[in-house]
Amino acid sequence: DIQMTQSPSTLSASVGDRVTMTCRASQSISSWLAWYQQKPGKGPKLLIYKASSLESGVPSRFSGSGSGTEFTLTISSLQPDDFATYYCQQYNSYWTFGQGTKVEIK
Amino acid sequence: QVQLQESGPGLVKPSETLSLTCTVSGGSISSYYWSWIRQPPGKGLEWIGYIFYSGSTSYNPSLKSRVTISVDTSKNQFSLKLSSVTAADTAVYYCARMYNNYFDYWGQGTLVTVSS
Secondary structure: OOOEEEEOOEEEEOOOOOEEEEEEEOOOOOOOEEEEEEOOOOOOEEEEEOOOEEOOOOOOOEEEEEEOOEEEEEEOOOOHHHOOEEEEEEOOOOOEEOOOEEEEEO | OOEEEEEOOOEEOOOOOEEEEEEEEOOOOOOOEEEEEEEOOOOOOEEEEEEEOOOOEEEOOOOHHHEEEEEEOOOOEEEEEEOOOOHHHOEEEEEEEEEOOEEEEEOOOEEEEEOO
16 A cells, blocks of 8 residues: 655644645655645545646646655645645555645634 | 535444445536545545446455445446445545546535444
């Protein structure tokens, strides 16, 4: 099994901040990584696929980078709607998710 | 806009079979892969399995012995059965569409509690 580890588990930030979170894979997954945003009571929403490709309709303040085993999701200027939990997910071998990074108001 | 909606009992007794259905609207179930994913309360997401519209399936090895996913293209629905459930199977269950191996559309989820 490929394990996905996200850090930090919680991130406190203010509106307008630049926010970065990390996802590490237990073995190389090339660029087969997606990022999702989840709000309470809702299903996850796709933000990024293939590590750095922005899903249609997702604001350009979201960006993804990385390959191999280390990946990052960056929000360039945090907006009120962005307070949520973010999950990474690998699709190199089966499908596994990280444990999530919760972005909360500072 | 594709929409997915999970339905089924919210309470299942231990040792019984959990059954859920996902109804797809706003698009055809044909030509895509469709998955079930679950999230225990306060925990992360776990992929359960997928089905292609033609009926071919793949399951999470950790659940394979207890999972069956089926499809009914005439109703634009696919279904999940999970047998011999325990409290560890208590979770919010999501259905999702797979596109190029990632999940681009999700349902809002349904909570299934396993309790006597």
